[in-house]
Amino acid sequence: MATGLNRVAEIYADRAARVTELKAGGKRIIGYLDIFPVVEMLTALDLVPYRLLGDLNEPITRADAYLPTVVCPFLRSVMDLGLKGKYDFLDGVVFAHGCEVSEKMAHIWRTYLHPPYAHFIDTPHTTHQAARKQHRELLKDFQKTLEEMTGQELTAEKLREAVNIHNRQRVLVRELYDLRKPDPPLISGAETVRVMVAVASLPVTEGNELLEQVIGEIKGRKDGPAPKPARLIVWGSIIDNTALVDLVESLGANVVMDDTTVGSRDYFPLVEITDDPRDGLADRYLVALRSPRTFRETVPDGNRRKDYMADLESRFGYLKDYAREWQVNGVILQVLRYCDIHGYEVPALKDYLESIGLPGIYLEHDYSKVALAQLRTRVQAFLEIIG
Amino acid sequence: MTAYYLGIDIGSRTSKGVVTGDGRLLACHVLPSGVNYRAAAEKLREALLGKIGLSVSDIAATVATGQGAGNVPFPNEPVTDIRCCARGINGVFPAARTIIDVQAQSSQVIRLNGSGLVTGFVVSEKCAAGSGRFMEVIANVLQVELKDIGPLSLKSKNPVAFSTGCAVFGESEAVSRVAEGSAVEDILAGVHQALADKISALVDRVGMETDCALSGGGGLDTGLIRAVEAKLGVRMLVPPQPQIITALGAAIMAEETRGGH
Incomplete structure (x- = not known):
């Protein structure tokens, strides 16, 4: 069997290959959408979590009969793949209230695709005490349906073990991202996307082995990326293929960091080990995950009005840290067309970047290679400005 | 030599x-x-x-x-054309700090400094709304020569309201207005206003600093220039050969x- 980056290439080209093998051997595969379903609970019951992603190369034809065309094209792509039977191998699906469209899609999926098991976690949208408490209760409901499906009890011990394995994966991803800090980075942005997509397509233990292999290989190789004048961070909507990053990297930039969900946004926050492991999980998924879909209390000034700059700092301060640690000199704010949660964030994020003197460019695209090609001039012009 | x-x-x-x-x-x-x-x-x-x-x-x-x-x-x-456009305008109008570049398939607003270097820009989305192609489509419907569009539209006393800046929907909308008996100059003036609206939305996104110049094929259309000036409330510097x-x-x-x- 191939190892390291060769294995990554194999899985990236055929995501479902490994899980369908596992399924033939008796494992049960559970699809999950976005970053809010608590996958540790699946792993703890020997279920294989498998991230639902779209396919940029597959024209959306069937989904338009079930979802409006004016919603996120990534979700329309996922729905389209489901309707075309590409996810028929799944033994169940878990959705959460990531955004409004994903919430609606969860119910549409359940209604029309009849998965053997389906669960929807109505993840709260604030981090208030009441919301945190509610999230804990929701995870208990989730646990109940999983126990019913598997006929097994989800003990605290099993869950703790699963948390440790998933935390190990997160630590490994950080190690991988550390290899992007030198100039030139030891791994390109496009390679990183492929690794992350592969990891999201494997059981967690196999993903960890793969990450260890990749990290070893990257450290030892001599043919990494060349130095380029621009070192960029890509912020925004989901990136589950290399098209956009390939485009940017072909124009004289290295993408050295991301704030996207098949990337640092999902993998950087760890789960705290708590007496009842569900408490640590509930807080990690609601509070520690920094997604614009979750409202965080605004920072008031002395007159109890919103202190805009302090608020921006509390929402986006981590990006300043990323920029410093990864020596970034530009930000690509990329938003999928109709991705409201990221779209709303753009004006404030632009203000923040301006306040810290970091140039950014806003790009809207619609999950197709043709549309991306049209962004070429804009990216070029941006690189000329910051170069 | x-x-x-x-x-x-x-x-x-x-x-x-x-x-x-x-x-x-x-x-x-x-x-x-x-x-x-x-x-x-x-x-x-x-x-x-x-x-x-x-x-x-x-x-x-x-x-x-x-x-x-x-x-x-x-x-x-x-x-990139964004950088070239800024240098070109800077060569003609050194005081220009904002450029509205109306091309055939898209429009862009470019901010520049006194050396002609780009400091910011925004490009219209991929459709031809707010661009020269839209004018061509409408001229075709109205059977008007492109060069006559500007002078004709300036004669309008009562511009029709266009609900779209989209070149495809705009064509059918123009056909409807013709069918309703609207005058050619009023339709053209309405189209110019719709374009000026689109352009002003782009200007809002990147901000405007005077002097403001208009370049690209759109600069040949006096009707469009007047509509943009009215919308933005500033005079446009237009080079003799904007394209x-x-x-x-x-x-x-x-x-x-x-x-x-």
Whole structure:
């Protein structure tokens, strides 16, 4: 069997290959959408979590009969793949209230695709005490349906073990991202996307082995990326293929960091080990995950009005840290067309970047290679400005 | 001995070329891009050199820009049209700090500093709304020559309200207005207002600082210029040949960098 980056290439080209093998051997595969379903609970019951992603190369034809065309094209792509039977191998699906469209899609999926098991976690949208408490209760409901499906009890011990394995994966991803800090980075942005997509397509233990292999290989190789004048961070909507990053990297930039969900946004926050492991999980998924879909209390000034700059700092301060640690000199704010949660964030994020003197460019695209090609001039012009 | 520089701008609709020498504009030429950008670039260079009696070897450096820049078959340095446009306007209007560049398929608003360097920009989305192609579609429906659009629209007393800036829906909307008996000049004036609305939305996104210049083929349309001025409340600086500005900027950059050959 191939190892390291060769294995990554194999899985990236055929995501479902490994899980369908596992399924033939008796494992049960559970699809999950976005970053809010608590996958540790699946792993703890020997279920294989498998991230639902779209396919940029597959024209959306069937989904338009079930979802409006004016919603996120990534979700329309996922729905389209489901309707075309590409996810028929799944033994169940878990959705959460990531955004409004994903919430609606969860119910549409359940209604029309009849998965053997389906669960929807109505993840709260604030981090208030009441919301945190509610999230804990929701995870208990989730646990109940999983126990019913598997006929097994989800003990605290099993869950703790699963948390440790998933935390190990997160630590490994950080190690991988550390290899992007030198100039030139030891791994390109496009390679990183492929690794992350592969990891999201494997059981967690196999993903960890793969990450260890990749990290070893990257450290030892001599043919990494060349130095380029621009070192960029890509912020925004989901990136589950290399098209956009390939485009940017072909124009004289290295993408050295991301704030996207098949990337640092999902993998950087760890789960705290708590007496009842569900408490640590509930807080990690609601509070520690920094997604614009979750409202965080605004920072008031002395007159109890919103202190805009302090608020921006509390929402986006981590990006300043990323920029410093990864020596970034530009930000690509990329938003999928109709991705409201990221779209709303753009004006404030632009203000923040301006306040810290970091140039950014806003790009809207619609999950197709043709549309991306049209962004070429804009990216070029941006690189000329910051170069 | 004078050194000569070539700026080539292969646009989606028309190709523009400029030759400069000693910092002066010596020749310019415009032709339709057609479907073969390589051939358009060759023809453009031939025509330009013919106009001033030069040969290929007299050109010290070439900068190519525009959508078809990658197809220019002779040695050149590629530079984005955003940067070239800024340099071109800076060469004509050094005080300009904002440029509204109305091209055939898209429009862009560019902010620049006193040295002609780009400090920010925004490009219209991929549809032809707010661009010259929209005017062509409407002119076709109304059977009006492109050059007559501007003067005709300025005669309008009662512009019709256009609900769209979309070139496709705009065509059917224009047909409906014709059917309702609206005057040609009122329809044209309405279209100009719709375009000015689209353009002002772009300006809002990147901010405006005066002086403000208008370039690209849209600058040939006096009706559009007046509508944009009315919408933004500022006077537009419009160069005498607005469509060659980006090619001029390309030639200026060729002269500065001398990197094309």
